[in-house]
Amino acid sequence: xxxxxxxxxxxxxxxxxxxxxxxxxxxxxxxxxxxxxxxxxxxxxxxxxxxxxxxxxxxxxxxxxxxxxxxxxxxxxxxxxxxxxxxxxxxxxxxxxxxxxxxxxxxxxxxxxxxxxxxxxxxxxxxxxxxxxxxxxxxxxxxxxxxxxxxxxxxxxxxxxxxxxxxxxxxxxxxxxxxxxxxxxxxxxxxxxxxxxxxxxxxxxxxxxxxxxxxxxxxxxxxxxxxxxxxxxxxxxxxxxxxxxxxxxxxxxxxxxxxxxxxxxxxxxxxxxxxxxxxxxxxxxxxxxxxxxxxxxxxxxxxxxxxxxxxxxxxxxxxxxxxxxxxxxxxxxxxxxxxxxxxxxxxxxxxxxxxxxxxxxxxxxxxxxxxxxxxxxxxxxxxxxxxxxxx
Amino acid sequence: xxxxxxxxxxxxxxxxxxxxxxxxxxxxxxxxxxxxxxxxxxxxxxxxxxxxxxxxxxxxxxxxxxxxxxxxxxxxxxxxxxxxxxxxxxxxxxxxxxxxxxxxxxxxxxxxxxxxxxxxxxxxxxxxxxxxxxxxxxxxxxxxxxxxxxxxxxxxxxxxxxxxxxxxxxxxxxxxxxxxxxxxxxxxxx
Numbered sequence: 001x002x003x004x005x006x007x008x009x010x011x012x013x014x015x016x017x018x019x020x021x022x023x024x025x026x027x028x029x030x031x032x033x034x035x036x037x038x039x040x041x042x043x044x045x046x047x048x049x050x051x052x053x054x055x056x057x058x059x060x061x062x063x064x065x066x067x068x069x070x071x072x073x074x075x076x077x078x079x080x081x082x083x084x085x086x087x088x089x090x091x092x093x094x095x096x097x098x099x100x101x102x103x104x105x106x107x108x109x110x111x112x113x114x115x116x117x118x119x120x121x122x123x124x125x126x127x128x129x130x131x132x133x134x135x136x137x138x139x140x141x142x143x144x145x146x147x148x149x150x151x152x153x154x155x156x157x158x159x160x161x162x163x164x165x166x167x168x169x170x171x172x173x174x175x176x177x178x179x180x181x182x183x184x185x186x187x188x189x190x191x192x193x194x195x196x197x198x199x200x201x202x203x204x205x206x207x208x209x210x211x212x213x214x215x216x217x218x219x220x221x222x223x224x225x226x227x228x229x230x231x232x233x234x235x236x237x238x239x240x241x242x243x244x245x246x247x248x249x250x251x252x253x254x255x256x257x258x259x260x261x262x263x264x265x266x267x268x269x270x271x272x273x274x275x276x277x278x279x280x281x282x283x284x285x286x287x288x289x290x291x292x293x294x295x296x297x298x299x300x301x302x303x304x305x306x307x308x309x310x311x312x313x314x315x316x317x318x319x320x321x322x323x324x325x326x327x328x329x330x331x332x333x334x335x336x337x338x339x340x341x342x343x344x345x346x347x348x349x350x351x352x353x354x355x356x357x358x359x360x361x362x363x364x365x366x367x368x369x370x371x372x373x374x375x376x377x378x379x380x381x382x383x384x385x386x387x388x389x390x391x
Numbered sequence: 392x393x394x395x396x397x398x399x400x401x402x403x404x405x406x407x408x409x410x411x412x413x414x415x416x417x418x419x420x421x422x423x424x425x426x427x428x429x430x431x432x433x434x435x436x437x438x439x440x441x442x443x444x445x446x447x448x449x450x451x452x453x454x455x456x457x458x459x460x461x462x463x464x465x466x467x468x469x470x471x472x473x474x475x476x477x478x479x480x481x482x483x484x485x486x487x488x489x490x491x492x493x494x495x496x497x498x499x500x501x502x503x504x505x506x507x508x509x510x511x512x513x514x515x516x517x518x519x520x521x522x523x524x525x526x527x528x529x530x531x532x533x534x535x536x537x538x539x540x541x542x543x544x545x546x547x548x549x550x551x552x553x554x555x556x557x558x559x560x561x562x563x564x565x566x567x568x569x570x571x572x573x574x575x576x577x578x579x580x581x
Contacts, residue, residue, distance in 0.1 A: 100556070183561045186548065204538060210548035226533035231543025239464065239524070270462040306561065331561065345553065354549055359538030362531075383531025 002391065003057045003141035004370045009047035012058065014368045020137065020145035025072035028149030030085060034162040035062035035139045037370070037377055037387040038087075038170055039196050040263070040312045044129070045374050048264055048288070049314050051114070051130035060087035060127040061170045062139025063162060069149070076150035083153040084169045085139065085146055086339035089125040092151035103336035108148055109134045118315075123336065140370055142391040154343045157351070163358035164350055166388065167201070172357045173342040175201025175261070178310040180342075181333035182257035184209045191215045191246055191255035191300070192232070193293040194262035195223035197386045198310055200360050202259050203230040208354065211257070215249060217242055219267060222383045226360070238271065243300050254302040263311025264289035274319065281318065288315030298324045309334035360386045367391040408518035412466040415473060415515060418508075419457030426450025437501060438494030439487045449483075452476055467519040474516055477509040 001019050004012050020029055038061050043049045063084040069077050077083070090097050094106040108125035109115050115122040115132050125147070128138015136147065146152055156165050175198050182190060190206040192199050195218035206214045207230065216227035217235045224234040235245045246255055268275040274292055281287035297307050298321050307330055325332065349355055362385045365373055373387045403411075426433060427450035434443040456476060459469040484502045492498060539546045 099558075180553075180555055181559050183555050183559060200538075205550075207539075207543060207547055208550035209553060210551050221529040222531035222533055225529060225531075226536050229534050229537040229543070230539070231537070231547065271464065273462070333559065341556075349550065353540050354546075356538050356540075359536040362533075383533075385533070 001142035002367055003137070004059060004367065004389075006044060006052055006056045006058050007054050010045060010375075012045060012371045012374050014370055017057065017141075020143050022068060022070045023145065024147060025070040026148050026150055027070040028066050028073050028077050028146045028153075029068040030062075030064040030083065030139075030144045030146055031067045032062050032064040032139055032142055032144060032391045034064070034166050035059050035141075035367075035389050035391065036166060036170075037061075037140070037373060037389070039198060040129070041374070042378050043264060043312060043314065045378060046265065048282075049130050049132075050118075050288075051132040051135075053131060053135070056128070056131075056135065057137040057141055058128040059138035059140025060129055061166065062127075062144060063156070063166050063169065064144075066149075067143070073150040077153065081153075082156045084156060084165055084343075085127070085144070085153055086168075086173075086343070087126055087129070087170045088152075088336060088339050089127065089134070089136065089147055090151050090340060091148050097151075100338055100341045102338040102340050108152075111135060126336070140367065140389060140391075142367070151340075154340070154347065156347075160350065161358070163361060163388065164356055165347070167197075167357040167360070168343050168346060168350075169339065170337065171197045171360075171386075172201050172346055173339045174198050174310050174337040175203075176205045176342050176346060177337050178202045178259045178261060178308045179205035179209050179211075181308040182206070182259065182306050184211050184257060186210050187212050188257050189213045189215065189250050189255040190257040190259065191217065191297075192259040192261060193217045193297065194260070194311065195220070195227040195232075195234075196261065197360050199223075199259075199261035200226055200230060200385070201357065202261055202310070203227055203232045204355060206257075206259075207231045208349075213249065215246065215255065220380055223385060226385065229359075237267075238269070242296060246300050250302070254300050254305070256302050256305045258297040258301045258305065258307050260293045260297055260307070260309045260311045262293045264291075264313045266290045266292040278318070287318050289313045289317045291317035291320060295319065295321055298322075298330065301328065301330055303328040304330070306331045306333065310337070312336075361388050363387045365389060403514070403518040405519070405522040405524070408515055408522065409466070409524075411511070411515045412460055412470055412519065415470065415508075415512065416457045416460030416466065419453045419460065419473065421457075423450040423453030423455075423457060426453060436494065437484075437487060437498055438492040439498070442483065442487070445483065449476070449480065465519075465524045467516065470512060470516040470519060473512045474509065477505060477512055480505045481509070 003017050005015050066077050066081040088103045089108040090102045090105045091107040096104045096106050103124050105124035109122045111131050112122035125134030127136050188211050190211040192202050195216045203214050214232045216232035219238040227234050268279045278290035367389045370389050376384045426446050430443050430447040434440050434446050456472050460466040487498045
């Protein structure tokens with residue numbers, strides 16, 4: 001089969017690899033009909049995440065048709081079922097899964113010791129996202145083996161297109177959880193850093209959950225135009241002071257809720273000298289992530305407010321103004337997305353027409369064009385916001 | 392001649408002027424570094440050893456101006472600052488020419504170089520003045536992509552039937568002091 005494989009920094013190739021096979025009775029094999037490039041795939045592409053090996057198949061946003069089912073998964077799946085696969089692999093049985101904390105499932109990371117060394121304790125296995133999270137082959141491929149398939153799936157009813165439901169596997173529930181973690185009040189201002197795909201979903205989620213005003217912060221006009229379409233007031237951080245504008249829009253009090261949908265690769269700019277220092281430190285391995293957005297959120301957030309962090313961070317960050325967090329009594333909520341916790345509800349909202357997540361797709365191409373689309377997406381060329389690949 | 396230069400400046404787009412300003416910014420930093428770290432050598436080469444400290448100070452000025460140009464959204468005042476700095480440089484070199492100096496030819500060469508850069512600075516400053524800083528062009532307009540069935544403001548609170556799970560609610564004591572008086576949208580029960 002054809003699959004996109006990681007070979008190093010900026011080097012993703014479409015190659016022929018052996019088809020996957022059932023390895024465990026709870027497995028299923030999925031024939032992928034649609035998959036997407038996620039913003040967090042760029043952290044792998046740019047080699048900011050440790051634990052990748054040459055030849056790893058990437059991709060964790062995918063859906064398709066079940067073509068083979070292991071004996072122990074037959075109670076939940078049958079050949080021909082149409083499923084979206086959540087990026088977090090879940091057992092459904094451990095203490096964390098029982099609490100709905102699916103992204104920290106205790107059993108699905110087959111490199112649990114490695115993860116525990118890095119993070120203190122293991123987190124869930126993820127598709128196509130480093131050997132720290134299990135080294136499972138990803139979904140930017142023609143076929144994928146889905147471990148724990150009896151639990152790790154979202155069944156899709158007839159009548160919905162791939163484009164409408166594909167993002168149930170990651171960015172839609174990620175944006176939704178980011179907003180839910182804010183526990184939004186009808187009087188809240190929610191400020192969202194980053195108007196990429198997760199930011200766009202967070203904007204609409206915050207609006208649907210009733211925020212008084214939603215503010216989107218980015219520098220790319222096309223992303224800001226999409227944010228505005230979703231009901232956000234926009235701030236272009238290359239043209240305006242984010243802190244001044246946020247204070248202006250909140251009568252000097254700051255936003256109650258702040259969402260970081262940027263993560264570890266915040267934009268490096270002469271206008272923000274801390275980003276230059278972070279970039280220099282990254283180069284000499286004194287810091288793994290660039291936390292400019294975290295710093296700005298901590299500073300500008302209203303006292304007693306909430307910081308929600310769906311953006312991916314991988315390791316160590318410097319010069320975090322934790323005095324501001326402590327003295328203002330801020331609450332920080334973060335984590336990979338507990339996808340299956342939200343998908344029944346979100347699928348219903350899509351079916352009822354409350355939202356159609358396909359609005360975010362700007363490019364649809366064949367799998368073999370994946371490598372060049374990584375570059376297009378990374379460089380924000382051609383108005384690219386979200387790429388869907390068709391194997 | 393001056394009239395001709397003004398006309399050329401007026402024709403330069405803001406984009407070109409910004410690019411020229413960035414180039415001058417990096418040049419400023421590079422020249423400043425040479426003056427700060429190689430001040431003694433430069434002063435000796437010009438036969439102006441008595442001005443070594445002054446040269447280093449000029450180097451600091453160059454670096455600060457360069458950083459200002461590159462770090463600011465609108466480099467116009469910093470480029471005019473460069474023009475003023477050029478005048479200082481020319482005055483200092485002029486004094487070097489007036490005083491007895493064995494390296495007179497080198498001072499003339501340096502004066503010519505500074506004069507050339509001064510012309511560039513003035514062209515750039517003129518082009519920037521009066522033109523607002525450039526915004527990135529909106530080449531791809533997605534303002535019709537809401538993903539919502541109605542105008543966004545009409546969808547506000549449409550998912551207020553959602554019950555936030557207990558572990559993601561804010562404890563009562565930490566709820567912001569903006570707790571609404573009346574529930575515009577139904578709240579999940581606490």
